[in-house]
Amino acid sequence: MIRTPRAWAATAAITLAGAALLSGCTKAEEGTPSPTGTAGQQVVASTSPGGAGCTLQSYGGTALNLKDAIVGFSQSEKEANPFRIAETQSIKDEAAKIGVKKLLVTNAQSQLPKQISDIQDMLAQGAQFLIIAPLNSDGLEPALKAAADKKVPVLTIDRKVNATACKDYLSFLGSNFTEQGKRAADAMIKATGGTGKIAILLGSSGNNVTTERTNGFVDQIKAKAPGLSIVAQQTGEFARDKGQQVMEQLIQSKPEITAVYAENDEMALGAVVALKAAGKKPGTDVKIVSIDGTANAVKAIVDGTINAVIESNPRFGPLAFATAQKFFAGESVGAAIIISDREYDAANAKAELASAY
Structure with a gap:
């Protein structure tokens, strides 16, 4: 995907905001709604209420350096939709940026059984951390169980699963x-x-x-x-x-x-x-x-x-890997991390067109 200077700036903003978020408690963690941003602004990340959060100890995982790790990403839908294209590219770009040892990428082609088998296959290939864009909120239980049995943490992005954070999966990253x-x-x-x-x-x-x-x-x-x-x-x-x-x-x-x-x-x-x-x-x-x-x-x-x-911001890569780095360093992460979204109308669409994906 060709990235404009403005798009690169937006990605950098995500990285910086994600780093600020992950360094400590925010107002949103205390229950205050996250900022939504006015037209054209890129207000990026804040944490939703998630109790004490999840740690390596409470999840049952082990410390991991992502540069030595095999990471799996399961995309849910055919990449005919610009959102899915941008989402996958963001994961790939950030994995390359931080130097992940190996990134496995699959696409379920909008088929739930395939997404389950994709995840199980990545686990069989030695995936030590998983990022999943679920096709549906229900139905991934066999895949989540397979990951839990191997103590492989799972981050879900853009769609929630009807399961328990810090037990069936680590955390949810997405929009409100x-x-x-x-x-x-x-x-x-x-x-x-x-x-x-x-x-x-x-x-x-x-x-x-x-x-x-x-x-x-x-x-x-x-x-x-x-x-x-x-x-x-x-x-x-x-x-x-x-x-x-x-x-x-x-x-x-x-x-x-x-x-x-x-x-x-x-x-x-x-x-x-x-x-x-x-x-x-x-x-x-x-x-x-x-x-x-x-x-x-x-x-x-x-x-x-x-x-x-x-x-609906698809640029999850920086926030997903920042969350993983924090978790594997032994720090707590919230049950839900919210990425904020721009708004376009007649007043700003022409000027902000380069920011769209």
């Missing part, structure tokens, strides 16, 4: 998905003036990302915009073609729709195609707000077809 939904709702209220009828293009079922992005959005709309009503919710499975198909159906079945909340950029871009084909002006006739922060979606803001995008 409920907060993303709330921020998307605020952007929608601004774009619509607080009135209209909204369709939600839901992400795939069976993971916390979809649930939390939906709940955050719905609750915020109900609380702050009585003039906005949600008239349809249908899954687009985080895919552009599916998002387009669903939007085509909704244009026929719910012609009164004046706004679309897409739970990722790919579905939003699919909705743009469907709306244009129906003779509507996306961004004008139908307001669109999405989550991810891909370059294509931010460019669509510049072009006027999408109104706002809440970033």
Whole structure:
């Protein structure tokens, strides 16, 4: 992946913020919400409440120098999505930067049985530390058990698993998905003036990302915009073609729709195609707000077809390896570490386009 100077600066910011986070307790560890950042800013990492945290002793692991280690990364989905491409590249870049002895990388191709076997295979190849991007919140129990049996610590990133931190896995690194939904709702209220009828293009079922992005959005709309009503919710499975198909159906079945909340950029871009084909002006006739922060979606803001995008930061590499280094040095890490996200709208999209992934 080609990295712009601005993208390199963002990565450096993650490394510095992650180092600051891991050096001691933050307000967020005491229960204060982490900063979300204003449009264009890169406010990066803070720790969510996690009790006393997890240590080598409580997890049952042994000290390890990552430069002498075999590390495994399990990607969950086909890398047709810019988020997954950027996420994998971030892990690879940081592993190379710190000099990891060997990095094993697998891709489950959106198949849960394959992700389980991928993880088991990496363990068989001697992986001593695992970073996993789970396909679903449930179903990885056999893989997590295999890692636990070998005392191999597991960091989960971008999607939570329904399991116990510091027992079944070490820690979760990811965005505050409920907060993303709330921020998307605020952007929608601004774009619509607080009135209209909204369709939600839901992400795939069976993971916390979809649930939390939906709940955050719905609750915020109900609380702050009585003039906005949600008239349809249908899954687009985080895919552009599916998002387009669903939007085509909704244009026929719910012609009164004046706004679309897409739970990722790919579905939003699919909705743009469907709306244009129906003779509507996306961004004008139908307001669109999405989550991810891909370059294509931010460019669509510049072009006027999408109104706002809440970033979901995929650059986990620096924070994941900083967390691992702290853990293997015998220090405590929290049950959840939250990476903060930018926001793009018409006011900053053109200037910040190079920051998108």
